[in-house]
Structure formats: structure tokens, C-alpha cells
């Protein structure tokens with residue numbers, strides 16, 4: 001999905017290459033983990049693949065469509081329709097309830113589907129919390145809400161950046177299992193940046209980054 005990707009940043013007068021000629025292909029339904037030391041470029045690469053950021057050169061494709069040549073409006077539609085996101089710090093909308101947060105991607109796409117939202121609330125075990133606001137939830141409950149939201153529109157691919165990084169071991173295991181189970185039901189591919197070896201052990205493939213390059217796949 002990413003071909004010959006490079007990304008540079010400017011720090012003072014210096015130009016630093018932080019992604020260097022990375023090629024990465026993710027098959028439909030595949031679960032790929034990206035590992036590597038802090039600062040090796042994992043989050044930057046995820047941002048490029050998820051079209052949250054533009055590469056300096058190279059291209060990103062999703063199902064044959066070249067994303068890196070699209071403008072921001074067109075990308076917003078693709079992110080909404082074909083992608084799901086889970087972040088380390090949950091990123092729920094603070095004024096919306098659990099049910100409203102999960103429904104949000106369908107609502108902005110004008111595709112309300114109450115039955116689908118209810119199904120997911122039950123699947124992540126938050127039936128009793130459906131009308132709670134994010135600040136009334138534990139970290140694990142917030143991340144389970146984020147997992148349901150990421151899968152609600154049955155995306156082609158889900159991107160997760162350290163999804164268990166703010167959770168204790170038990171909550172981390174529960175959130176990850178839900179993410180894996182739900183994406184298997186939907187058939188989405190899953191790309192996860194993590195430092196967690198337990199998670200890497202469950203992946204179809206592990207990509208290791210070092211200093212902006214893929215060093216092992």
C-alpha cells in the first residue's frame with residue numbers, strides 16, 4: 001500500500017529524513033504489526049499509510065486508488081468510509097456519549113444504523129454505559145468505545161497507534177482481543193504500531209523499523 005515512501009522534516013536549518021524509501025504492502029484482511037525503537041519512524045509511517053500526512057515522495061494506494069494525489073476533502077471521505085482509527089490516548093469526542101461516539105462515523109457519512117451501533121456496544125460490553133460521557137469511563141472502557149467506533153463503518157483497514165499503551169495488562173489484553181475479534185468479523189486489515197511483544201506474537205506479519213527504514217519483515 002506504500003511504495004518508495006520518503007518523508008523529511010525541517011529542524012532549524014537542517015532537513016532530516018525520517019522515512020527513507022519504505023515499501024510496504026498490506027493484504028486484504030491481514031494483521032500487520034510495526035515495531036522498532038522509539039524514534040525509528042513507526043508513527044510517521046502509520047500517518048503516511050493512513051493518509052493523515054503526505055509523503056515527500058512515493059505513493060500510498062488503497063484498493064488500487066492512489067491516495068497521495070488526492071486533496072484533503074477527497075481523503076476525508078476515504079478515511080470516513082474505508083478506514084478506522086484507534087489511538088493511544090483514545091480521542092473520543094468529550095461531549096458525546098458512548099453510543100454517540102460509536103455512531104459518529106456513520107452519522108457524518110449520513111448512514112445512521114442504530115442496529116449496528118447497538119450490536120457493537122454489546123460486543124464491547126458497554127451496554128450499561130451507553131449514555132455515559134467519556135470522562136465518566138475508565139481507560140479500558142474508553143478504548144473499547146474507540147475500538148467499536150473504528151469498526152462501525154466496516155472499514156477496509158484499521159490503523160492503531162499504541163492502542164494498549166495507556167492501559168494495564170488486563171485491559172490491554174481485553175481491548176486487543178476485541179479489536180482482533182471485531183476486525184475478523186468485518187474482514188478489515190489491521191496495522192498496529194506497538195512495543196508489545198505479546199501483540200506482535202498474534203500478528204500475521206511483523207515489520208521492524210530502524211532509523212526510518214524497514215529492516216525486517
Ligand SMILES: Nc1ncnc2c1ncn2[C@@H]1O[C@H](COP(=O)(O)OP(=O)(O)OP(=O)(O)O)[C@@H](O)[C@H]1O
Nearest residue numbers: 009010011018036037038039040041042043044045
Ligand atoms: N514534525 C517533526 N519535526 C521534527 N522531527 C520529527 C517530526 N515528526 C517526527 N520527528 C522525528 O522523526 C523521528 C521518527 O518519529 P516517530 O514519531 O515516527 O517515531 P516512533 O518510532 O513512532 O517513536 P515512538 O515509539 O517514540 O512513538 C523521531 O526522531 C522524531 O523526533
